[in-house]
Amino acid sequence: MIASAFMDVSREISRALSFNRREFLRSATGACVASALTRSPLRAAQLPRQKKAVVVTFGGGARDNETFMTEGQENIPHLLSELLPQGTFFTQVVNRGILGHYVANASLATGVYETINNFLAAPPQNPTVFEYYRKDLNRPRTDVWIVAPSVGFERIGESLHPGYGPGLGGNVILPKRLLAAALPTGARGNYDSLLRDNYESPLYSSESATVETDLARIAGVLKLSVGDFLQNARNAQSPDELSVFVLHQLMKQFAPSLLWITLHDIDIAHAGAFSLYIDGIRRTDRLCSKIWNLIQTDPEYAGKTIMYVLPDFGRDSDMEASGNGFQHHRTGDVRSRTTWMLAIGAGVRQNVLVEHPIESTDLVPTLGSYLGFSPRFAQGKPIEFL
Amino acid sequence: MLPSELKPASFSSYPPLGREVAVRRINLLRQLPLSFVPLLLREVQIYDWNFPSERQEIDAQFTYLDGLTAQQLQEVMRGFTTLQLPVEMEQIDWVNSPLEFSERLSAQLWITGKIAAFRTAAIELLNRVHTSVPSRAPESSRCALVVLGQGVRENNYKLFRKLRPEGTYFTNVNPKDGLSILMEHVADCARKHPARFAHWYVDGGIPFQPVPPGVEVVAYSEIEPLRSRIVATMHGQLIQGQATEARRSGLAKLGPADFGLDTSGTNAILNRFKVSILAEGSGTQFFSTTFVQWSVRELLRRAQPLTVLARFAPRMTDLAMNEALSGSSEKPTLDADGALIDADMAAYYTWINLMRLSGASSASFLVWFEDHKEAVIVSPTTTRGGQSDQAVSISNLVDMLRIPSP
Numbered sequence: 001m002i003a004s005a006f007m008d009v010s011r012e013i014s015r016a017l018s019f020n021r022r023e024f025l026r027s028a029t030g031a032c033v034a035s036a037l038t039r040s041p042l043r044a045a046q047l048p049r050q051k052k053a054v055v056v057t058f059g060g061g062a063r064d065n066e067t068f069m070t071e072g073q074e075n076i077p078h079l080l081s082e083l084l085p086q087g088t089f090f091t092q093v094v095n096r097g098i099l100g101h102y103v104a105n106a107s108l109a110t111g112v113y114e115t116i117n118n119f120l121a122a123p124p125q126n127p128t129v130f131e132y133y134r135k136d137l138n139r140p141r142t143d144v145w146i147v148a149p150s151v152g153f154e155r156i157g158e159s160l161h162p163g164y165g166p167g168l169g170g171n172v173i174l175p176k177r178l179l180a181a182a183l184p185t186g187a188r189g190n191y192d193s194l195l196r197d198n199y200e201s202p203l204y205s206s207e208s209a210t211v212e213t214d215l216a217r218i219a220g221v222l223k224l225s226v227g228d229f230l231q232n233a234r235n236a237q238s239p240d241e242l243s244v245f246v247l248h249q250l251m252k253q254f255a256p257s258l259l260w261i262t263l264h265d266i267d268i269a270h271a272g273a274f275s276l277y278i279d280g281i282r283r284t285d286r287l288c289s290k291i292w293n294l295i296q297t298d299p300e301y302a303g304k305t306i307m308y309v310l311p312d313f314g315r316d317s318d319m320e321a322s323g324n325g326f327q328h329h330r331t332g333d334v335r336s337r338t339t340w341m342l343a344i345g346a347g348v349r350q351n352v353l354v355e356h357p358i359e360s361t362d363l364v365p366t367l368g369s370y371l372g373f374s375p376r377f378a379q380g381k382p383i384e385f386l
Numbered sequence: 387m388l389p390s391e392l393k394p395a396s397f398s399s400y401p402p403l404g405r406e407v408a409v410r411r412i413n414l415l416r417q418l419p420l421s422f423v424p425l426l427l428r429e430v431q432i433y434d435w436n437f438p439s440e441r442q443e444i445d446a447q448f449t450y451l452d453g454l455t456a457q458q459l460q461e462v463m464r465g466f467t468t469l470q471l472p473v474e475m476e477q478i479d480w481v482n483s484p485l486e487f488s489e490r491l492s493a494q495l496w497i498t499g500k501i502a503a504f505r506t507a508a509i510e511l512l513n514r515v516h517t518s519v520p521s522r523a524p525e526s527s528r529c530a531l532v533v534l535g536q537g538v539r540e541n542n543y544k545l546f547r548k549l550r551p552e553g554t555y556f557t558n559v560n561p562k563d564g565l566s567i568l569m570e571h572v573a574d575c576a577r578k579h580p581a582r583f584a585h586w587y588v589d590g591g592i593p594f595q596p597v598p599p600g601v602e603v604v605a606y607s608e609i610e611p612l613r614s615r616i617v618a619t620m621h622g623q624l625i626q627g628q629a630t631e632a633r634r635s636g637l638a639k640l641g642p643a644d645f646g647l648d649t650s651g652t653n654a655i656l657n658r659f660k661v662s663i664l665a666e667g668s669g670t671q672f673f674s675t676t677f678v679q680w681s682v683r684e685l686l687r688r689a690q691p692l693t694v695l696a697r698f699a700p701r702m703t704d705l706a707m708n709e710a711l712s713g714s715s716e717k718p719t720l721d722a723d724g725a726l727i728d729a730d731m732a733a734y735y736t737w738i739n740l741m742r743l744s745g746a747s748s749a750s751f752l753v754w755f756e757d758h759k760e761a762v763i764v765s766p767t768t769t770r771g772g773q774s775d776q777a778v779s780i781s782n783l784v785d786m787l788r789i790p791s792p
Binding site for chain 2: 099271272321326328
């Protein structure tokens with residue numbers, strides 16, 4: 001009896017995974033299904049010339065259970081009530097690559113499933129979106145910025161690919177590393193909660209041989225004194241809040257056309273404390289809303305920017321025996337590979353759900369179509385509904 | 387080295403029982419593909435420290451595979467044989483370092499996109515083994531008891547949200563003497579079905595006393611010296627600049643002897659289990675809720691006990707974890723409310739893990755909000771999705787858990 005009930009639960013979850021996001025969102029937002037609509041030529045014609053893109057990835061996967069399924073909706077009020085009605089939501093984004101955060105984000109940035117070591121700071125094997133954009137459109141380096149958590153991500157800005165690579169990448173800024181460099185000796189303890197880096201290993205390591213150089217350079221470009229930076233860090237409740245603060249500074253100083261930010265607080269899930277994982281999701285939800293509001297209230301961005309929000313992948317299912325549910329993303333099961341994407345902003349249809357599955361590698365070709373570069377080595381294809 | 391080159395002397399570094407198993411099955415091992423043998427040897431290498439049920443699982447695999455004809459063996463191993471490995475993998479000392487091999491194999495499978503094929507092959511093999519050599523039914527009905535919420539006075543979180551649909555939700559429980567009644571139930575089970583590693587009590591704080599005879603105890607407070615030393619080891623690895631994978635491998639190799647713990651007889655098994663929870667678990671070193679959840683998950687999977695009592699306690703805050711990582715000796719700030727939410731999810735996972743064991747259809751499960759009135763029972767005799775608002779005692783609930791042996 002119990003065993004059969006257990007099987008019922010398994011089947012129920014499988015069914016839920018296949019359709020629940022769509023059903024729930026439709027009821028929650030009254031969204032239309034994209035296949036019933038056609039693209040509006042008028043809307044497309046209204047697109048401004050100075051296009052900008054902001055990509056927000058969650059470098060700590062979030063499951064449907066705790067986000068878009070009925071039981072998780074309480075954790076994402078901003079996404080549901082503010083952002084979704086204004087955007088196009090893709091209910092199935094499949095990641096067929098390696099489920100490590102750095103390598104998955106590198107894959108998102110190249111449009112190719114990268115196979116680099118997740119735990120090493122290795123450059124992507126294929127050209128990144130940052131290189132395509134700068135080379136094809138002859139853009140300066142200051143027009144492309146990446147705000148990232150530290151481990152490995154310092155090399156995400158440019159590949160070693162012949163024809164691209166060094167000199168053509170984007171600026172990578174690692175707020176935790178900056179903070180570590182800015183702290184006076186002995187003061188680190190006050191900022192420990194902002195310095196933890198890799199949640200798959202409970203020990204942090206934000207040091208770098210180049211931190212002082214980084215600090216001087218970044219402090220200069222951000223027009224921010226070390227004191228002001230530390231003051232803002234002191235007010236930040238988490239590393240992601242610090243990252244969004246840095247993002248805002250970049251927007252104010254450079255108004256980059258291509259901004260990429262990877263949020264990482266959710267990955268505290270690796271420590272196994274469910275309540276902290278939920279806290280991370282709620283904070284990320286709030287920060288997504290904050291970033292959108294920054295875009296909307298900045299004349300350099302308002303009306304000419306698309307924001308893309310997507311987790312890099314999910315986390316393991318409760319029912320996968322070789323995993324431990326939400327804690328990790330090691331099994332490679334369907335739930336850990338399937339996630340979603342929200343596109344919102346200039347020219348994007350509002351309150352639309354797209355059920356058609358897309359892949360993580362489709363993001364770069366989609367950005368290429370939007371911004372006007374050719375992602376010639378990417379495996380994915382432009383997303384039809386954008 | 388290839389499996390066909392194995393000799394009895396290859397296993398000279400293995401502990402006695404493991405060596406005996408490997409040498410006895412050497413003809414079979416020689417016929418198996420390289421993508422599989424080290425994974426099997428990884429279990430054989432620690433055979434001496436495995437729980438009895440784990441040894442039965444390993445024996446079942448050997449019994450099944452040894453009973454196949456050469457052609458059948460080839461067919462069963464096809465899923466592994468087709469995973470072509472780079473030649474460098476042969477250079478690894480996979481007999482003595484099967485863990486290193488399996489980590490390299492895992493990386494290789496992810497890089498080549500063959501991880502799904504590998505998982506399918508592994509699951510198919512285990513299904514065949516279980517069909518051919520079925521797991522033994524438990525001697526009595528299994529029972530898992532979860533006590534959570536210690537230190538929480540008022541709660542606004544909807545508890546047992548995932549478990550209520552599976553059983554009956556009790557809203558009017560008299561908490562008087564609850565913990566001692568549950569402990570007495572565990573003692574009763576241990577008296578009736580005495581066996582080493584069959585009855586467990588895991589506590590995320592200071593354990594209830596006295597613990598009845600015949601019950602294994604793992605308590606977060608009592609494991610503190612071991613925990614501190616493992617955290618120190620982790621710090622040392624970081625200072626040495628070891629990469630994440632190397633750190634993980636290094637921790638996984640730790641055993642009781644590395645910490646001066648008893649390595650004789652069955653004490654070695656229990657001590658090795660404790661070390662593995664802290665060294666191989668993620669977050670177990672800091673959060674007592676994770677420690678309890680992972681311990682129960684692992685002992686259900688590995689020891690397959692008849693009875694488990696898991697009691698959660700407040701865990702340190704996220705900020706306190708950072709302070710602990712920094713080497714602060716300050717007494718950590720505790721978060722009882724957060725621990726309640728952690729434990730609620732952990733209780734659900736405990737039920738899922740209980741359901742994975744043999745005899746699941748006759749197993750019973752209780753979760754109780756300590757010193758409060760809420761509980762859920764999932765058992766063959768309770769109604770799914772039911773709710774009872776009648777006044778009941780903990781003894782009444784325990785009576786509902788008494789299921790006839792399967």
